[in-house]
Amino acid sequence: QVQLVESGGGVVKPGGSLRLSCTGSGFDFSGYYMSWIRQAPGKGLEWVSYISSSGLTSFSADSVKGRFIISRDNTNNSVYLQMNSLRGEDTAVYYCATTEGHFKDWGQGTLVTVSS
Amino acid sequence: DIVMTQSPDSLAVSLGERATIKCKSSQSVLYSSSNKNYLAWYQQKPGQPPKLLISWASTRQFGVPDRFSGSGSGTDFTLTISSLQAEDVAVYYCQQYYSTRTFGQGTKVEIK
Numbered sequence A: 001q002v003q004l005v006e007s008g009g010g011v012v013k014p015g016g017s018l019r020l021s022c023t024g025s026g027f028d029f030s031g032y033y034m035s036w037i038r039q040a041p042g043k044g045l046e047w048v049s050y051i052s053s054s055g056l057t058s059f060s061a062d063s064v065k066g067r068f069i070i071s072r073d074n075t076n077n078s079v080y081l082q083m084n085s086l087r088g089e090d091t092a093v094y095y096c097a098t099t100e101g102h103f104k105d106w107g108q109g110t111l112v113t114v115s116s
Numbered sequence B: 001d002i003v004m005t006q007s008p009d010s011l012a013v014s015l016g017e018r019a020t021i022k023c024k025s026s027q028s029v030l031y032s033s034s035n036k037n038y039l040a041w042y043q044q045k046p047g048q049p050p051k052l053l054i055s056w057a058s059t060r061q062f063g064v065p066d067r068f069s070g071s072g073s074g075t076d077f078t079l080t081i082s083s084l085q086a087e088d089v090a091v092y093y094c095q096q097y098y099s100t101r102t103f104g105q106g107t108k109v110e111i112k
Helices: none
Strands: A003-007 A010-012 A018-025 A033-039 A045-051 A058-060 A068-073 A078-083 A092-100 A102-106 A110-114 B004-007 B010-013 B019-025 B039-044 B051-055 B068-073 B076-081 B090-096 B107-111
Touching (some): A018 A110, A033 A102, A045 A078, A045 A092, A045 B090, A058 A068, A102 B039, B051 B068
Parallel strands (some): A010 A110, B010 B107
Antiparallel strands (some): A033 A092, A045 A058, B068 B076, B090 B107
């Protein structure tokens, strides 16, 4: 069955950087767009970024544009989120998800806490 | 960006009764060439990731009980739980994928 496992979360100071990873299994990873979605503590869902199946095209929300970069490695069935210039409002659980327009399968998430 | 607005923010329904959640988009999410509405519904239980229930406004995912149904077109959509069960207590989100991606703020469903 489809499995998505995120890693790389942790505590980072404002202005710092962090790289999240998501590894997929049980499906044709290279055939799917992939996305990152986040959820601040006690809040709703916010789409962050998505990347095409080939990795040639990506889009990001205005709230992270210029600071976060999504990439993928289809050889290793992985998608990444490089997060730079982190702010307190970036504190959230970050989920990766297969993307067919909607978000079909989700990982369990990894918590990122931005705090001094 | 397309803004998604859900109503109500929360509702309490008796077991076995109907629960109705509305979702309104700031512009149409109906793609005319395919006649498809780019609208999905998710269920999120505490401590779990969201689960896709319905895509294309009304297509239930495999394994989702048939008490869940989606309807609507253009800018106005509804998620209906026909007979609320205890396991349906959750937060429900709508999401458009017509233009980038945006979610509604969520509707919390509880047992009365």
